[in-house]
Each structure stands twice: as structure tokens, then as C-alpha cells.
Amino acid sequence: MKRRNLLLSGVGLAGALIVGWGALPARSRLGSGNLWPQDLADTSIALNGWIKITPDGGVVLAMARSEMGQGVHTALSMLVAEELDVPLGRVVLAQAGSDAIYGNVAMLVNGLAFHPSELQQGDKPAATKVRLNQWLVGKVARELGIHVTGGSSSIADAWQPLRLAAATARGSLLGAASLAWKLPVAELTVKNGVISHASGPSGHYGQFARYAASTPPGNVRLKPRKDWALIGQSTPRKDVPAKVNGTATFGLDVRLPGMLYAAVRLCPMLGGSPGALNANVALAMPGVVRLVPLQAWAGSTAGFAVVAKTWWHAQRAAQAVPVDWRQRPAGALDSRAIEKNLLSSLVQEPGHIFHEQGDVDAAEAAASRKLEATYSAPFLAHATLEPMNCTAQVADGKVHIWVPGQVPQIAAAVAARVAGVAQEDVTVTVTLLGGGFGRRLEVDFVAQAVRVAMDCGGQPVQLIWSREEDMTHDFYRPMAVARLRAALDAQGSVSSLSIQSAGDAISPRWFERAATALSSPFDMPDKTTAEGLFNLPYAFAHQKMAHAATRMSVPVGYWRSVGHSQNAFFSEGFMDELALAVGQDPLAFRRSLLRHLPRYLAVLNLAAAKAGWGNALPAGQARGIALHESFGSVVAQVAVVSLDGKLPRVHRVVCAIDCGTVVNPAIVAQQMEGAVVFALSAALFGRIDIHDGVVQQKNFTAYPMLKLAQTPQVDTFFVSSQAPPGGVGEPGVPPLAPAVANALYQLTGKRQRALPFVL
């Protein structure tokens, strides 16, 4: 069995450097109290980089992750409340500083390309390789310290360091009480943030915080699983009350004295630019302050912004400006031409082999029968409900930005670059995000806001994209195609699976435009576009998966569940085709190929059992099933579907998940419900077409979203696990489209091999 070892080949470049440095132990992520911003009015006491104690015994948690609906502010607070034994309500959040301890290590480690068989217990050489790679990348990630909310990684990343920070703080607080009372620390107990001793003394954390800051924590141990009071409980979210009365502050809700508003108008042709434009038309309109040309910052398309006293005035004036738009020099982009090119690159470009085992060629040569199918998926927009926006103020060589973003440091870096100041002179305030889904891993709108603010004489300016700009200037989920081929042996069993896919790489383009300093001069194989195809769990004896990374020049980005979002549709649709070909029930067929991976099998079985797989359904309804691993979690879904005229009608989705240890089951269930709706919108309606460089879908009228009346009942079930937490924000998305497609085949006899569905 030979496997291409993606990481080590890449890291080989810097291997010599890493050998010496790599021998050092990973640096602690505890951090010291001086990482908190200095504030003389602040009466709370910092015990480490994560935890401060207020005079009344409350806990302040340094928050370095963005809340975009996934419940991360609640879940991370729960980890801290658990270890400190305080009620969840006593944990308040403060935006973390910029230190590397808050960087996301798990997201980079999860970016490694392993095959499920390598992650199984028992395969020693594989386990060693996995551990070595994870350790190495973990060290690199720790040094880089990138603050990023993405890749469904926040809980996995915080799981050890955050609980450890809270437990360490608790140790010091107990130590301080022990010294003050001259009582053994082992005899002290904590309940609701109050330390007490059976002999009488009692006091809350606030009374010991000052001494605790200089008291060693003693022997720090994490609370054993059996003592958890919060972790594993469906605890209400902290952010909900403000989200039902209009007081929650999103980026668009920032209000500052003297604030102006800016509307943008970017060249409608992607990559194009404005030629001559008549600014006077805008300047003559009421309420307008100025027009600011915008170059193609951070991967965006060039255009201009109009600044006015309200956004309505700005937008009206921006629309009125006559502009001679110029097509990009390399020629107009066209999604039909791109699809053709992708299909031909399937044949012509071998691509990078991500996984290979056995001998596919020999198996195909000996086949009694072969099956081949080509699948495709279109470009997609993120369409967060809160359009792209950023508020910026540039005054006295300092920049302050208020941004609903997933990458605050990268936003600061681009702001510094645009304004020509040092990054230390940029202050970033992260607001709540009205949806993220990967769109807010970009910083194009940040650069624009800073550029506009530079011309506003120190006044703050809130730059807001219209829905039309948001939809036509996104970083799209890349169009992708795949050819899947299976060989059946003389006994009629599937002996080999060979997959060739093609599509633009995302990560190299993202580094180029957003994290330029970390960008590589050449493209390394990008796991994010091949994930979910090269790491299929099924035990076919002979397998080969190769992906050709193309460069079609459409701006592409990370879209909730990234490559998995289309690759699960390809692979699980084809699995149904294979089940049919070998005359097996789709569930039984999958089961027979998963005996070596009990984790996958358990999830599949739970979904099937809860859905009553095999039981009769009302006439006109059918079930489809799909299974997919992503971001460390395995999800199976069973969809019950009927036909409602020209549209599929999904009645119910049973969702089973193994996401390791569950921190808050209610939030996981929410994420599964949301993922189903997100994926179903894409499967039924989602496509972005580009003609003559122009995105054709400009608003929700042409790029529809599922609405309440079309929403299926989603029931979520958990497979019990004591493994460390996996992701939950994205893993619910990938299995939905194939589950529905497989049900549709039962109803129509037509195999859905392209998204969105066409009946």
C-alpha cells in the first residue's frame, strides 16, 4: 500500500530548520496576566492570558473567536465555568488581545490530509506518522498564532488550553484562600465561585484574586468527566436575549459620533476596473460628501465608494454615477467556458494523487463490468444575511476598525497596509457577525473601509455593501467536477474505485490576497478542494483519488464545509449508484464496506434506526441516506422526500452525529438544523452563473433561499463518545444533498449528478 504523504513533502522544504527547533517542547498557551490590555479603570485581576476575576467574584474570559451563530461564545464560556465552578452567567467576555496564545492551532492541524485508515487504532506506522505530522504542524501553528474562527475548529482548539487556563486560575485562587485561612488546600471546596471550608470560612473568588495573582496554582488537574456539571448539558445560549430585542450589535449597528456612511460600487465584471467616471454627478446629489476610488484590495474588484450622511444617500448617488467599466485585461470570465475547461482537465490533467492503494489499473483491466459517472457542482455565493461591512476611523496615524470578521489580525494587517501605519497602530473591535460561512475570512471590505476613512478627515465611516454588491463580488465556492469510476469483479463485487476531480484551489489564493506574508511562491496541493473524496471510509481493495487544481481566475473562497460541500454529493451519490449496480440496499451496501471503521458504522446505523430505514412510507415518499466525515465529526442523514410539482419536498431529515465529546447538545442540534437548511437551499436553488464577467444572480430573487414553509423537520441524534470534541458548524452540510438526491432517484428514476437538482 503506498500513500502520498502530502505534508512531509511540503514540509521537506524547511526540514533542516525544523529539526532543531522542532525538538523544543510546544510553548504553553496559558499566557500571563500582562497580555490583557492595560486599563487603569479596570478593577479586575488577571490570573493568566485568558482569565480575569472581577472584585465581586465574576469571571472575565478573553474571547478570541467570533460569534457568527455557531454558539461559540456560549460553548467556550461553558468550558471555563465548568473548571472554575461558577454559574455560566458569571462568565463575561472581553475581546482578546493580539498575542499568539489565542491563535487557532487545531484549524491548521485539521488541515492535514490523512486517510481514515491512518487515523484508526492499530496501524502503528500510520499512527506514528499522524502524530508526528500533527505535532509538527501544531508547533508551527502555535508560533504563527493566527486568530481565526473557521474550519469548525474552535472547541477542538480550546478544549485543552482553555480548560487548563481556568483550572490553573482555580488552583491559584484556592491556594490564596488556603494561605489566607491557613487551612490545607485539599480541604477547601468551591461552589458557585465561593470557596469554603467545613470549619466555617467562606469567600468568593473576588476576595482572593489579588493574592491569587502571585500564588502558584499547585498541581493543576482538569476536572474528571464524571464531575462535569455543565459540559454535556443543553445550556441556553448567552447571546440569545440580546438577539430577540434588537440590542445585539452587529457590524452594521456600530454607531459613532459624527459617523458617515459609504456605499460601494465595484466593477460589475469580475476583475475589471472603472475607466472614466463622472464623480460630479454623485457630488451634486444631496447628502453626499465625497467619492473615493477603490483599487482591487485584498482580492476584490476595483470600483469606487460614495460617502454621504446616510447609507441611502450614498447608495443612491453611487448608482447614479455614469461609469465606463473596463473588462479585465485577460478577458471576460464565463462560467460555461469554465465548466468546459474543468471537464477537459479531468481528462487531460493527472493532478495530484491524494490517495492510492492497491492497483486500480489492474482491477479495472480484470473487471467484469465498469461503472463511470461525472458529477458537477456550480459556483456558490455565501449570502450572509448581514451584507459585507466595516466601520473605520483613521486619525493621527492611528486606525480603528469595527468589523464583523473571522480573522481580526489579518484585518488589522490589511488596515495597516492600506493606511501605511504599523500594525500596532491598528485597533480592531470585533462585533457580532450576521452570518459568516467563510465569507468573513476575507478582508476586502476592511481594506475598502480604511481607504475611504483615510479621506474623511478623522471622521468614522461605515462602509456597507448593497446585497447586489455582496452577491456579485463574493469569493465563491469553486465550481467543481469529478469523474468517478468503479470496477466490478467476476463475483459482481466492487473491487476498485477511482476518482478524478478538478476545480480551483482555494487556500493558495486566500494566502495570496489575505495573508500575503505567508503565501507560498508556488501552489502546494490544496486539501480543501479534494477533502471528502480522497479520504472516503469505504473498504474498496483498490483506490485512487487525484485532484487537478485549476486556475480559472474567478475569486474563490471557503464556503461552509468547503470541498466536502460538493465532494460528499459526488461520492455518496456514486455510492448509491454502486449499491444499485450490485443489487444491494444502499444502507446494507455501505455497512458491508465499513466493518473496519466502527465509528462510521455506528453513526450510519443510528441514523438508519432512528429513521426506520426499511419501514413502509406513505405513497409518493422515498428515503435517501448519506454518510460523511468532515472536520473531525461523522454525520449520517436520512432524508424523506416527495415530489411537489417541479421541486423536491423534503419532509424530514434524521441526522446522526459523532462529534466526540459534546459540550452543548442543544447547540449541536441547532447547527445540524441550520446545516440542513443551508445545504438544502444550495441543492434546490444554488447556482452562480458568470457571463461576460458579470455574476448573473444579484439578489435573493435570483439566488433564492429555503423558507420556513419548505423546511423539513430535522431530528438530531448523538453517538456516545468520549473522544475530544470534533467540529459541528460544518459537518451537517455535506451529507444532505446526496441523501436527498438518493431519495429523488427512488422517486424519479433519474440520477442527480449535478447541483442544483433538475427534476
Add this chain to the structure above:
Amino acid sequence: MESSVPLNINGKTLHVMVDPAMPLLWVLRDVLNMTGTKFGCGVAECGACTVKVDGRALRSCVTPVSSLVGKRIQTIEALGRPDKPHPLQLAWIAEQVPQCGYCQSGMLMAASALLDKTPKPTDADIDAAMTNICRCGTYQRIRVAIKRAAGVLPKKDGRGDGPPQARPAPLGGSAAHKVTSVGARPT
């Protein structure tokens, strides 16, 4: 050109110096700094900007303020009071509806208009009235929360019966997720 437009917002008459053609959304947000009402699409498609006018749901992003003179405008800021939340707000909390939360002001105003007209809505009533977009996909919980607020939630496990009180709701609400075997709690 700008003129003084009298607007009855949340029970108070304000004389706002604006262009009468300006949509209510931007008068609320950028002139009055009432940011609870959200901008989503600008074409009355997503409903993030929903307010109530004379008790009916209205998409404020395409409604010029000149058309609202003499009418009663209600926004999310006045749906309930901090000391006395609206039953829908309590139900939204009990069912843990919001994710990102951006659409929820509009959703609540649309739901409030529904209950004003149809105090005991059926599923079909809810389907017809709730046409706003939630990109996070909270629809399933919105349906249950409306029923909870309306007191039409089917009795289940002895809860979810009647309008919500200002007491803590059952954790996780009555939405349909089932925690069968969460590994975190071996008991």
C-alpha cells in the same frame, strides 16, 4: 428635498427632517439610530427590515416615509420591555431560536403581526405569514416558538402548554432534537 415628516414610531410622534422618499429602514437606522431593524436585501425579499405598520408586517427597506404619515409604526425596540418581554420573545428564548440573530428582529415582527391577526395560527397560517429569510436556518424553531407563544403547542412531556411565563423554560426548548446518548454524561 428634505421636509419635516411626522412619524408615529413606537407610540411617539417624531418630526423627522428627511427626504420624504427615504425608506423607513434608513430613517430608523441612520437618522434615528434605531438599529434593531436590519438591512438585508433592499428589495423587500428577505424581511430582515420587517416592522409593523398599523399592526401589519411591512418591509421597511422599500417603504418611503411619506407613505407612513398618520400610521402607527412599531419596531423591535418596542415589541416588549426589558421588564416585560413579549410572549414571542420569551418563546424565542425558551426554544433557543437565534443563531447569528441577524434576521430575528424581522422574524419577531412578522410573527407578532401574525398573532395579532391570528392568535391561534395553524401550520398553514405560519407557513403563509413567515416568508422572511433566515440564512442560519432557524425556521424549525421559529415555528415551534410561535406555537408556544400562541399557546397552541401540542402537549408533550407535560410542557409547552400555554403561553410562556417569565420562568426559565425547559433547557433546549421543545424543538425536536433528541439527545439519546450523549457521551459526556455517562449517567
